[in-house]
Amino acid sequence: MAQNAKISGLTDELIHTILKFEPAANKQAYKHAKEIASRGLRGHQYARTNQFDVTARFSGLDEKFRVKSRDDLADALQTRLQKLEGYTNKFKPDLLSLLLLLADRPLENTQVEALELLRSASPPPPLTWSEILQEDPYSDDDIWKDIDYAGDSSGDEKTPKKRGKLQSPPSTNFDDDDTYDPESCVTSPDRHLVTKLEEVQFWKSIADENDADVDITELQAIRETLFMLAGLRTSLYQADKQQHNIRLNFKYSLNHARNATVEHLLSQFLGIGKGVERLRQWSKKASASPLIQTFEAAVRKRLLHYDHSLSTLQQRYLIPDAIISVSLLELLNDIQTLSTPILRLARVVADIEPQLLINPFSHLEALFEQTTLAQMTLEDNIFKYMSEIFFECLQTYLKPIRQWMEAGELGSDDETFFVFASDTSSDSASLWHDRYVLRRDGQSNLRSPSFLQPAAKKIFNTGKSVVFLKELGIYDTDSHALAREPHLDHETVCGAGDNVPLSPFPELFQAAFETWIRSKYSVASTVLRQHIFDQGGLIRTLVIFETLYLGKNGAVFEEFATAIFERMDAGQRGWNDRYVLTELARGVFGTILPASDAEKVVVRSSRAKAPGTSVKGLAAISIDYAIPWSIQNIIQRSSIPIYQDIFTFLMQIYRVKHLLQRVRPTRDQSTHRLQFQLFYKLQHRLTWFADIIRSYLTETVIFFTTQDMGAVIEKAEDIDEMSQIHIKYVVKLQERALLSKDVKPIYKAVIEMLDLGVLFAETVAADSKDGAAQSKIKKKPARRKSTIAILAEDDVSDEDEDAKSGGEDASKAAKRSTQRSPKEVLQMVDREFGRLLPFITAGLRSVGRVGAEPLWEQLADRLEWEGKKDRV
Structure with missing residues (x-):
């Protein structure tokens, strides 16, 4: 009730402050305003903070810190929470909850060392009279003396006319007084101290006549051992500087232990000392390599820490803080624990020392392995x-x-x-x-x-x-x-x-x-x-290469090839002039390439032996494209010949297609020279074979291989990866296009099949000539052989093989082949086609199984469709 009355009074005061009118003047408005204010106040009564929830959250933080190996942070938090338990305040849960809400990743962002900055400096203790009198004591006789103020005055002083001897300046450190006794500053020496020092120097002791050993105490043995481990000269352990070795001096012994036991114990110290001493000797050597110099500096730093630890042990025995036991066994346990890391390092140095001259970073590998x-x-x-x-x-x-x-x-x-x-x-x-x-x-x-x-x-x-x-x-x-x-x-x-x-x-x-x-x-x-x-335009360059070499645009590539074939068939001597061919290529490819890129195309040619009788002569034509030096680091020079081989292969296929499409024998001469059935059979089979090979190259090999390469090269991170992707790309092109060494016999068989198409076309064209042209050819056999005779020289039929095996001269075989009629040549072409096609399909299937290349088996299936049955 008291709480409600208090709230009601505050509500009335709030309404009166805001509305600025008396309740008696307008009771209805005042009542309505009070109801609104009461509803608003009742709706904003928030609950207190749950102190148990806060305690649980702090417990969760403590557990999290300890799980994450931050025990120091957890201990600091627990200490301050225990201090807060002594304070009682009703707002303490709210304040702690506020701190939890303000916390920002305390595990990562909290540094325990920063808590030291919060500690206020402790005030100095109050100065007492006893401390003052201890530093500046006074005597009872002097404290009540009157002060002679005239003694400090300089008014009555007279300046001497001449100075005699130089007077020393007055001392500023203390006040000269006749009552001060200087001897009080001198400490009287202990007359027995010298005797004690001489007794401690056991190495000056003379052994008894009956006993050859000098008895020493265990404390003296400990001090000598610590000196030896620190690399100092001792009497208990003798060092040989020439051989860099340390040995025991059996002259000294402990009177309370057996000599064998003491020697065994000291020998363990000696083993540790030898290992550390070898490390000290190695660290003194100078090296010219910065890597080894850094390693030597690291070793010297560890040796310094080791010596500091030995000094701490010496201090424990020389100036003990409490009563300790003097025991060599206990010291051995301490030294073994202390020396384990430095001995492991000495072993690493001993193992790699012979290799450092050959392998200057062998210490890095050894340290990595040891870690x-x-x-x-x-x-x-x-x-x-x-x-x-x-x-x-x-x-x-x-x-x-x-x-x-x-x-x-x-x-x-x-x-x-x-x-x-x-x-x-x-x-x-x-x-x-x-x-x-x-x-x-x-x-x-x-x-x-x-x-x-x-x-x-x-x-x-x-x-x-x-x-x-x-x-x-x-x-x-x-x-x-x-x-x-x-x-x-x-x-x-x-x-x-x-x-x-x-x-x-x-x-x-x-x-x-x-x-x-x-x-x-x-x-x-x-x-x-x-x-x-x-x-740099890498993708654009690859597209241009695909257009020039790989026939991406088949219409433009065929137009360029047809222009060259027409110059070849015209019989002009300069048909392969590189300047003319270059202008021809720039004009044809300039229809789809920018003018700046088309100007970079150059066609080169060499003298062809027989350009019109075999597709092999097309290898004399090559095409070049000038690319920036930055792209040449990706498309390397070694890749260009593979592009050229594929370009030549496509030109050879287009050459056969070009010749077969123009074979049109006249009906009058074909009725008595050629058989229509054999002619159309060969034309169909040769055209079909050329179409299959062209489709395989362009639509299967080049398309899918280029597509895979384009998807991968866009994800490459650096030039090395781009270059490797491109090398794998051209190697895959070479392999799939039957141009690699592994499938060279199959490629030769395909070229022979294309040569059969050229032979067929040339035979039909020669047979279709008029009688005047035939007589002209017969009158001049020395200048130009007949087309049939030249192509028949490449005949690999069984008759030619028998002639070669029988030792028949090649000229004689050529002379005999000139006597063949057009019908016999076409029959020979039919036989060779039937022999080469099964060889190609069988070879593709065999290498396809071995090389796991499915494209070869697909090509074999497409070629085998026509070869399964001799279709007439």
């Missing part, structure tokens, strides 16, 4: 010890890598880096493949640490990308300066905790090193890739 082994054996201290040394030494090896990936520069005479300039004066067109190479040894193994070899290719390509961009003039020197380089150290890779990580160390390192490389790789590769695709 991995320590993780597998759960040796926490060894793992962290070796890992820290490894990352310290790795920073020196990363310097040439960083310089190569950021600036594309190599150090002078840097034999430790696996990249070197093979030919600095090489052409820009072969910059990517010839100017820089990877350094390899005699066994063709990469000269780099084994753990870096998976990323060596990406490092190599990044530097080449930078050099490429410099050649293009678009390299930004500030791009790498703005990019933040991730750290590559023990804390970044393995975490800040002391426990061994669960993931294998090689995987952790490879992931961190991949991140480190990506920070430099992405900048150069992205810029270069964008330039190659946008300004």
Whole structure:
């Protein structure tokens, strides 16, 4: 009721403040306003914060911190929560809930060390009179003396006319007084101290006559042992400087232990000391290699830490804080624990010392292996010890890598880096493949640490990308300066905790090193890739190559081929003039290509032996296209001959088609010379074969292979990957187009089939000539052979093989073939077609099974359809 009355009074005051009128003046309006205000106030009564929910959330945070190996953060939180339990305040749950809502990823963003900044400096203790009197005591006789103020006055002083001896300036450190006794500052020496020091120096003791050994205490043996481990001269352990060896001095013994026991115990210390001493001697050697110098500096740093730990042990025995037991056994346990990491390092140095001259980064591989082994054996201290040394030494090896990936520069005479300039004066067109190479040894193994070899290719390509961009003039020197380089150290890779990580160390390192490389790789590769695709015009160049060499536009390619064939059939001597053919190609292909691209087309030709009698003569014609040097690093010169071979193959097929389409024998002469049935049979079969081969090349091989290449090359990250994709593309084209060495017999059989088409066309054309032309040919046999005679020389029938095996001269065989009639030549063409077609199909099926190329079996099925039955 009191709460409601209080709320009612506050509501009346609120209404009166807002409405500014008396309730008695307008009771109805006042009542209505009070009802509205009461409903609004009743609707905004929020519940208090659940203190149990807050406590549960803090408990969840504590558990999360401990699961994530952040016990230090959990302990700090628990300590402050315990302190808050002593404070009682009704708003404490609300304040704690507010802190939870304001928290932003406390596990990642909280540093326990920052809590030290919140502690206020403790005020100095109040100064007491006892402290003042202790520093500046006074005597009872002097405190009540009157002060002579005239003594400090300089008014009555007279300046002496002449100075005699130089007077020393008055002392400013203390006040001269006759009552001060200087001897009070001198401490009286202990007369027995010298005697004690001489007794401690056991090495000056003289052995008894009856006993040849000198008895020493166990504390003295401990001190000598610690001196020996620190590399100092001792009497208990004697060092041989010439042989760099340490041995026991059996002159001294412990009077409370057996000599054999003591010697066995000291020999274990001696073994540890020898290992550490060898490491000390190695660290004193000077090396010219920066990698080895860094390793030596890391070893010296560990030796310094080891000596500091030995000094701490000495301090425990010299100035003990509490009562301790003096025991060599206990010291042995401490020394073994302390020396385990340094001895493991000494063993690594002893193993790799002979290899450092040959392999200057063998210590990196050894440290990497030791770190991995320590993780597998759960040796926490060894793992962290070796890992820290490894990352310290790795920073020196990363310097040439960083310089190569950021600036594309190599150090002078840097034999430790696996990249070197093979030919600095090489052409820009072969910059990517010839100017820089990877350094390899005699066994063709990469000269780099084994753990870096998976990323060596990406490092190599990044530097080449930078050099490429410099050649293009678009390299930004500030791009790498703005990019933040991730750290590559023990804390970044393995975490800040002391426990061994669960993931294998090689995987952790490879992931961190991949991140480190990506920070430099992405900048150069992205810029270069964008330039190659946008300004360089890689895709446009590939389309032009497909148009010129692979017959992408069949109508234009056939128009160009037909123009050449017409010049060949016209019998002109200059039909293969390269200037005329170049203008012809630019005019034909200029209808579908831009003028700037068409001007780059050049046709070259060589003298053909028999251009009109065989399709092989078309190999004398080749076509070139001038591409920028940047694209030449992707479309290499070695790929151009494969394009030329496919271009020649297509021209040969179009040549046969061109001849067969123009074969039209006259009816008057064909009735008594040619059989219509045989003529149309051969024309159909040869035309069908040429169409199948052309369709296979253009619609199957070139189309699908180019489509697969285009889909992959757009996803390539750098030039190396683009070049490899293009090389695989042209090799796949060569293989599928029957131009590789593995299927060379099949290709020869296909060319023989095309030659049969030429022979057929030439035979029909020769038979269709008028009598005057035939007589003219007979009168001049020495200048020009008949077409039938020339083509019959390539006849590989059984009769010719028998003639060759019988030793018949080739000229005689040619002379005998001139006597054949057109009908006999056509019959020979029919027999050869029936012999070659099964050979081609059987060969395609056999190599298709071995090479797992389904396109060959598909071609065999298409060719076998007509060859299964001799259709007339």
